[in-house]
Amino acid sequence: MPALAVHRRHPLLNKVLGNGIAIVITLFLLLALTLFVGQVMPVDPVQRIVGEFADQASYDAAYHRLGLDQPVMVQFWHYLVRMCTGDFGSAIMTGKPILQDLMRVFPATIELATVAVIIGAGLGIPLGVLSAVERGKPIDHVVRLITLTGHSIPNFWLSLMGLMVFYAMLGWVGGQGRVDIYFDGLVPTRTGLLLIDSLIAGEMDVFWNAVSHIILPASILGLASMAYLTRMTRSFMLEQLSQEYIITARVKGLSKWAVVWGHAFLNIRVQLVTIIALAYANLLEGTVLVETVFSWPGFGQYLTTNLLVGDMNAIMVCVLLVGIIFIGLNMLADALYRVLDPRTRK
Numbered sequence: 123m124p125a126l127a128v129h130r131r132h133p134l135l136n137k138v139l140g141n142g143i144a145i146v147i148t149l150f151l152l153l154a155l156t157l158f159v160g161q162v163m164p165v166d167p168v169q170r171i172v173g174e175f176a177d178q179a180s181y182d183a184a185y186h187r188l189g190l191d192q193p194v195m196v197q198f199w200h201y202l203v204r205m206c207t208g209d210f211g212s213a214i215m216t217g218k219p220i221l222q223d224l225m226r227v228f229p230a231t232i233e234l235a236t237v238a239v240i241i242g243a244g245l246g247i248p249l250g251v252l253s254a255v256e257r258g259k260p261i262d263h264v265v266r267l268i269t270l271t272g273h274s275i276p277n278f279w280l281s282l283m284g285l286m287v288f289y290a291m292l293g294w295v296g297g298q299g300r301v302d303i304y305f306d307g308l309v310p311t312r313t314g315l316l317l318i319d320s321l322i323a324g325e326m327d328v329f330w331n332a333v334s335h336i337i338l339p340a341s342i343l344g345l346a347s348m349a350y351l352t353r354m355t356r357s358f359m360l361e362q363l364s365q366e367y368i369i370t371a372r373v374k375g376l377s378k379w380a381v382v383w384g385h386a387f388l389n390i391r392v393q394l395v396t397i398i399a400l401a402y403a404n405l406l407e408g409t410v411l412v413e414t415v416f417s418w419p420g421f422g423q424y425l426t427t428n429l430l431v432g433d434m435n436a437i438m439v440c441v442l443l444v445g446i447i448f449i450g451l452n453m454l455a456d457a458l459y460r461v462l463d464p465r466t467r468k
Contacts, residue, residue: 149445156441157198211435215427220439229314231420235405237340242347243398250355254363255382272349280342281415288338296335298417305331339416347401354397362386392459399455407444
């Protein structure tokens, strides 16, 4: 009975503990799977360190220093112990602590992904609503064609074509990188987000130059998000527009768009929170090709570089970060559910 009483008195504590255990297990399995995949990667990180023409003694010394001569489970255990003490190791390519590298590159990806999801949601949600309301009409077919295009065309091809047309030929946007080279380093780094840092510093020339650089890659990433958000919004709206309460609202004399935005759209907000969170998480970890084409010094390019050299320390930390991002955004979406839908608070 006492245990049952405690369970009833502290449901929130039980939920927090349950979620915490689930998160730990998820991240543990994610790291274990990453290490296993790393063992079969056809890349030799030791050779990257000592060079192709190093003698066997130098190779063996580096191999031992990295702990690669130990069994996989021992390597994994040592990594977990170091991680729990806050030691995530140093990157092979830069020689700096991995966390320091991530603090340098991740804000660039956050900035790019945030602008992209704003573009994707700002266009995708209204288009999805419009397509659902005008179902079967020409505007619906046009919107569905746009979403099909956004899903079908590879980002790297769009990036190359965008640079060729809008930068090289028309000169409407900036080129590769976050800012032109003569603006690089003019703004003190406070948040790591160049648009915000330049506004804080009052450097409007740097701000507008950064805008010209970010608008094209963000639009290309936003196109894919827009396609996904449009399709899902259309599906959610079609389900709501077929409900009886919509007919009742129209019978009461409300206009079509008052019913659409004031009733049907309000009932899909919780679902939209989920898909926007997932779209944002996918952008944070899925910008590799676009960052490579645009020489964007972000997380995707950093992860790709470390994959090519087989740096398992850096790869493990990057994978851990991606896992935390997805879990964190899902928890944020769950919290927003309670704000947007009082029924979920029970």
